[in-house]
Amino acid sequence: MEHNSHLRYSGLATVRRSYMTEFIVECPKCRSAAFVTCDNPYSYCNGKLACANCSHVEHAESLIRYRVLIKKYCNNCGSTIDYTAPELKERINKINIKCPACSALQELQPRNEQYQIQYKSTSKVNDPIFSLPLWLQTEVKGNLLWAYNRRHLQDIKEYVESKLRERQTTRYTTMVERLPTFIKVAKNRSAILKVVERLINK
Ligand SMILES: [Zn+2]
Ligand SMILES: [Zn+2]
Numbered sequence: 001m002e003h004n005s006h007l008r009y010s011g012l013a014t015v016r017r018s019y020m021t022e023f024i025v026e027c028p029k030c031r032s033a034a035f036v037t038c039d040n041p042y043s044y045c046n047g048k049l050a051c052a053n054c055s056h057v058e059h060a061e062s063l064i065r066y067r068v069l070i071k072k073y074c075n076n077c078g079s080t081i082d083y084t085a086p087e088l089k090e091r092i093n094k095i096n097i098k099c100p101a102c103s104a105l106q107e108l109q110p111r112n113e114q115y116q117i118q119y120k121s122t123s124k125v126n127d128p129i130f131s132l133p134l135w136l137q138t139e140v141k142g143n144l145l146w147a148y149n150r151r152h153l154q155d156i157k158e159y160v161e162s163k164l165r166e167r168q169t170t171r172y173t174t175m176v177e178r179l180p181t182f183i184k185v186a187k188n189r190s191a192i193l194k195v196v197e198r199l200i201n202k
Contacts, residue, residue, distance in 0.1 A: 141188065
C-alpha cells in the first residue's frame with residue numbers, strides 16, 4: 001500500500017463550470033493571449049474581452065443584435081406588408097413603412113427578436129461568450145488537450161501527476177473525473193505532462 005501523500009490528488013472536488021469565469025483566448029485583433037472574464041459562470045451577460053498586448057476591449061453586451069420583423073396587412077388596401085431588418089444594434093419599437101402595393105405610409109410596431117453574434121472560430125475549443133479559440137490547447141496523440149485558464153490547467157496537471165486517484169464524489173461530476181480517457185490513462189501520463197508543461201510556459 002502506498003502512503004506517498006504528495007502523489008494523491010488532493011484538489012478540490014470542483015465542477016468544470018466553476019472554472020468558467022475566466023478564459024484565456026486568442027485575441028481577434030493581434031492573435032496574442034487575451035482574457036475573457038465574467039462574474040457569473042451561469043450567466044455571461046457581463047462578459048468582457050481584454051487584450052493586454054493590443055489594448056483591445058469588447059463587452060458581451062455589444063454582441064447583442066435585434067432582428068426587426070413586421071408581418072401585417074396594410075391598413076389602407078389590405079395587402080401583406082412583410083418587412084425584416086437584420087442585425088440591428090438597438091431595438092425598434094415603431095417604424096414607418098410604406099405599403100409596397102398602395103404606397104400608404106403607416107406607423108407599425110415591429111416584433112424584435114434578440115440574438116447574440118459571435119466570432120467565427122475555426123478552433124474546436126472556444127470560449128462560450130465570444131467564441132474565440134482557447135489559448136491553452138494542444139494536440140497530444142491525436143487528441144485535443146485544453147484548459148479554460150491556468151487554474152484549470154494546473155488542476156489537470158496535478159490530477160495527472162497523482163498516482164492515486166480517489167473518487168471524489170459519489171456521482172462523478174467533478175471536473176477531473178470527467179476528463180477524457182486519454183488524459184487519465186496511465187500510459188499517456190508522461191506525454192500529457194510534457195504538453196501540459198509546454199502550455200504552462202506558453
Ligand atoms: Zn490583442
Ligand atoms: Zn396598401
